[in-house]
Amino acid sequence: MKYPVVKEIVLGNVPEIDVPEIQVSYSRASGKPFLGKLTETEDVARFIRSTFDKGDIDLQEQVIILYLNAANHILGYYRHSRGSIHMVMADIRIILGTALKCGCLAMIIAHNHPSGVTKPSAPDEQLTIKLIKGAATCQIEVLDHYIITRDSYYSMAANGFNGLAGVKKLGDPVEQFVARVDQDLRQQTPHNKLSIEKLAASFGITDKTLVKELTELAIVNRARELAHEPGSTRERFDRIVELYRTQVNLSHRTSQSILLQQYSTPAPISYLAGVFCGIDRPSPGAFYFEPSAGNGLLTIAGNPRDFIVNEIDTVRNKNLQKQGFKLVLKRDATKPFVAEQASFQAVLTNPPFGKLDKAILYDTFP
Numbered sequence: 001m002k003y004p005v006v007k008e009i010v011l012g013n014v015p016e017i018d019v020p021e022i023q024v025s026y027s028r029a030s031g032k033p034f035l036g037k038l039t040e041t042e043d044v045a046r047f048i049r050s051t052f053d054k055g056d057i058d059l060q061e062q063v064i065i066l067y068l069n070a071a072n073h074i075l076g077y078y079r080h081s082r083g084s085i086h087m088v089m090a091d092i093r094i095i096l097g098t099a100l101k102c103g104c105l106a107m108i109i110a111h112n113h114p115s116g117v118t119k120p121s122a123p124d125e126q127l128t129i130k131l132i133k134g135a136a137t138c139q140i141e142v143l144d145h146y147i148i149t150r151d152s153y154y155s156m157a158a159n160g161f162n163g164l165a166g167v168k169k170l171g172d173p174v175e176q177f178v179a180r181v182d183q184d185l186r187q188q189t190p191h192n193k194l195s196i197e198k199l200a201a202s203f204g205i206t207d208k209t210l211v212k213e214l215t216e217l218a219i220v221n222r223a224r225e226l227a228h229e230p231g232s233t234r235e236r237f238d239r240i241v242e243l244y245r246t247q248v249n250l251s252h253r254t255s256q257s258i259l260l261q262q263y264s265t266p267a268p269i270s271y272l273a274g275v276f277c278g279i280d281r282p283s284p285g286a287f288y289f290e291p292s293a294g295n296g297l298l299t300i301a302g303n304p305r306d307f308i309v310n311e312i313d314t315v316r317n318k319n320l321q322k323q324g325f326k327l328v329l330k331r332d333a334t335k336p337f338v339a340e341q342a343s344f345q346a347v348l349t350n351p352p353f354g355k356l357d358k359a360i361l362y363d364t365f366p
């Protein structure tokens with residue numbers, strides 16, 4: 001039996017082809033003056049309205065993008081497209097491409113309605129959803145989508161559109177940093193001590209002790225959310241364990257933390273301690289006490305409004321005041337407390353370590 005023989009294919013001279021090198025750049029065009037910070041929706045709407053030439057806002061629809069840095073300061077705005085009286089096209093790829101070129105970490109999209117009607121259309125909502133999903137793959141956050149008219153505006157974030165954070169994050173750098181760490185915890189973005197300090201510096205926060213405490217506040221906030229998600233105690237515990245495994249290591253000590261004997265219980269142990277004391281299922285009228293609360297980690301299994309907490313450290317005390325506790329005290333926990341409550345269902349605390357200035361006898365022993 002004979003088998004067919006395939007002739008060997010021999011390539012001759014292959015012509016050279018020039019492959020062009022691609023260079024990406026962006027340039028700054030003439031800008032618009034802006035004084036102050038974007039801290040309210042009205043600030044954003046006013047600035048976007050100022051980017052339109054006189055009469056254009058009533059003439060044709062245009063898409064404007066604001067690109068923001070890590071501190072949510074405006075890097076610049078981009079006039080993406082112009083359309084007709086009642087419609088305009090937007091290309092997600094070009095919007096995200098420009099975002100990557102300028103190195104932004106957040107953006108606000110806006111377009112005008114010459115009709116004067118501020119309510120977003122179905123295509124407006126669909127565009128917003130696509131942009132949120134596309135930007136998330138690049139770890140860029142879409143804060144809001146504005147519909148602008150000559151005399152009014154509509155903020156989709158302020159009206160509860162799902163997935164939009166809104167301008168509430170555009171004010172205090174401390175709040176911005178905590179929100180960013182919270183975002184990184186959710187996305188399991190890895191951090192070490194150096195990277196978290198570098199991130200904080202981008203918000204103008206350089207004090208290492210403050211960076212440590214604010215990072216722990218973000219961990220407390222996230223752990224509390226996980227402690228109240230649907231599921232069994234074991235399922236919640238496992239989620240908090242996963243958080244603990246991926247969070248940045250904050251074990252470094254400072255002279256201040258040693259002086260005040262500050263220790264932090266790992267989040268999974270804090271959750272179990274709370275469950276053991278029943279703070280996750282309080283009886284009516286029950287209150288709980290944490291006399292050396294730190295950033296509140298031992299309270300995550302419960303509701304803050306059921307707690308009276310105490311912390312002498314100024315930064316940690318401020319962090320506690322942001323969490324909705326019934327009462328936040330600032331007293332030396334080594335001294336007797338005047339009763340703020342007739343009785344408590346439970347007391348959760350990390351006891352202070354070291355020696356007291358003056359010995360206190362307990363059953364005849366100092």
